[in-house]
Amino acid sequence: MSIDKELREELRQAADSMHCPPDLYERVHQSYQHFVKEKRGRSPMKKRLLAGIAAVAILIPSAVYASSYLADGIFGSSAAIEKIGGSKEEYQEIEGFLKTAKAKLTEDEFKEYMELTKQLMQLKMKITDKNGIRDEGKLTKEEQQQWEQLATKLAPLFEKITATETAKP
Template sequence: MSIDKELREELRQVADSMHCPPDLHGRVSQSHQHYVNKKRGRSPMKKRVIAGIIAAVILIPSAVFASSYLADAIFGSVKTIEQHGGSQEDYNEMEEMIQAAKSKLTEEEFEEFMDLFKQMVQLKLKMTDEKGIKHMDKLTKEEQQHFEQLLPMLAPFFEKINGTAKP
């Protein structure tokens, strides 16, 4: 047997032969119970509240920055508009206009607006070069006709968005 096991066995035998008074056993038990109740009652609630506040402080701003842009549904990304002579400011203006449309149009109107607007933007991107100059001749005859049909279809939506619609 190793020395650790021998020592442990010897200490166990000595502890078994000792008798503690019932008074001492009661006081130790009461002190332990008081310690457990005191520890259980105060800390976890404070820790949870503090953790909740910290999580809110971190998550709310990151959620705002991580939210997707509605303009991404049309362009795909800022790089697409930059390849056609646009800038980050142009992209942000487009996003603001789409956000205004979402707030001012009904859900059905907004879906129809986004579909028509996406078609128009795709045609504009197709006819615009990297310097931002529009060349109508890059479109086929059918695409040119479709582009000209889209403008009057989108006009009522733009009037509502800009607040110039007649009641």
């Protein structure tokens, strides 16, 4: 018999007499469960960590803003509105309105509202002179379109703010 053949046969015979101990199953099973737990545990942990970082990133600037006027987010400061013939009282009025808006709208809606209002106000400030007189002819065609878009987007939000205000007893 050639050594190749003999080797094959002996290894086969020896293999048949080798049996994986049954209690090894429990051990492999345990490490498998550990693997599954680790795999499942890992992704929610990452998500939580990311959510935590995002929350901190949002909280820090909003904490800074909270101490200042909401209206500052739109006009920069009351000085800007004074330039176009507004007064500090009017500025306070706007501020009051924004505060109701913040209370009535959800966080995302309010963010959108602030952003849209800011854009609209910038356009308004552009066409208003020192005495508070508006001249819409100053707008370019694109700016007019933008104005209209902003107005249509703002309308439902605006309605929501005023509606909930009147609905309040």
